[in-house]
Structure formats: structure tokens, C-alpha cells
Amino acid sequence: MKSRLVRYRVRKGDTLGGIADQFSVAPEDLRKWNSLKSARVSRGMVLRVYTIGGAPDVRPVGKRSGSPSKKKNSRVNTASSQASAQKLP
Numbered sequence: 001m002k003s004r005l006v007r008y009r010v011r012k013g014d015t016l017g018g019i020a021d022q023f024s025v026a027p028e029d030l031r032k033w034n035s036l037k038s039a040r041v042s043r044g045m046v047l048r049v050y051t052i053g054g055a056p057d058v059r060p061v062g063k064r065s066g067s068p069s070k071k072k073n074s075r076v077n078t079a080s081s082q083a084s085a086q087k088l089p
Contacts, residue, residue, distance in 0.1 A: 003050045010045040023049045 008019060016039040020027040027039060033048045041047070 003052050006049045006051055008047045008049050010041045010043055010047065012043050014041060014043070015039075016041050019047065019049070023051050025049060025051065 006023070008023070010019070016027045016030055016036075019041070020030050030036070030047060030049065031039065033050060
């Protein structure tokens with residue numbers, strides 16, 4: 001059988017060992033394929049996984065279900081916030 005490249009986005013709570021089990025590969029191989037110095041993975045990382053016969057039932061990277069998200073403005077206008085917090089005489 002031919003190996004296939006799958007890209008997997010790490011989710012909250014994922015571990016390298018758990019991802020390796022999910023794809024039936026060795027954790028050491030995941031580290032090698034992704035040039036990881038340790039077994040630590042962070043949410044949002046995209047890992048290359050070489051599988052035989054395709055991936056288990058996982059959502060492809062880049063495909064999101066549901067409606068498109070709207071970006072929230074994370075900056076706060078401190079001048080107007082402070083002005084509204086002041087008491088008038």
C-alpha cells in the first residue's frame with residue numbers, strides 16, 4: 001500500500017502519543033516528520049502525518065463547519081473608556 005500525507009491540526013487536550021495512536025503511527029515518527037525537538041504539541045499546530053490507507057475520521061485542516069466567524073476588535077479605546085468612567089461635578 002502507498003502512504004498518504006495527512007495534515008492534522010492539534011486540538012485542545014491532544015498529545016503526541018494520542019495523535020500517533022489515532023493514526024496508527026509511532027510518536028517518534030511524528031516527531032521526525034514535523035522536526036519536533038520534544039513530544040510537546042500546542043493547540044493550533046498543524047502536523048504532517050504519513051498514513052497507510054488514509055486518515056481516520058478527522059476533519060481536514062482548513063475546512064471549518066458552520067458560519068464564517070466575525071473578527072472582534074480586540075483593541076479598547078482607553079481614552080473614551082476613561083472619560084465615560086469619570087464622574088461629572
